[in-house]
Amino acid sequence: MAGRDDPGKFFVGNLSWNTDNDVLWRYFSRYGELSDAVVIMDRQTGRSRGFGFVTFRDPQCVDEVLHEGQHTIDGRQVLP
Template identity: 40%
Template sequence: MINIYVGNLPWGSSEDDLRAAFEAYGEVSSAKIITDRESGRSRGFGFVEMPDKGSAEAAIQALNETDFQGRNLRVNEARPREDRPRGPRQF
């Protein structure tokens, strides 16, 4: 399973829009737009999961820096959460 980060999403995009864009390149397991916990509004990025590595790589190559509903997407393979520092840094 390949997890793909999709950034610079238009505020009005739906998860169905996101899924449709990636389904042109292969099977999509899930498409999720991250929303603000308080307001419920889109935070402008999301994640798409594709089971096939080849399809995922093709989608990343084809969709990165392309126009999607008026904004240029930033698309790359998502890094696992463990790679990110957690909470305030301890010095």
């Protein structure tokens, strides 16, 4: 789902605890040029909270990601 303020930004849920920013970046960069890919971390524990956000420079790349359907990162089916 694209964000209101940034049409190239979307939520990615159900991430593995082992997925980091680099893994997220490498996976989604196959769909187009990224400007950001971040896994949200718990401030107290430093562990992943299991979700993140990806931002494409070209908002139309989000449509391609969503059109493909299922995505598996680090052995888990994620929810874009």
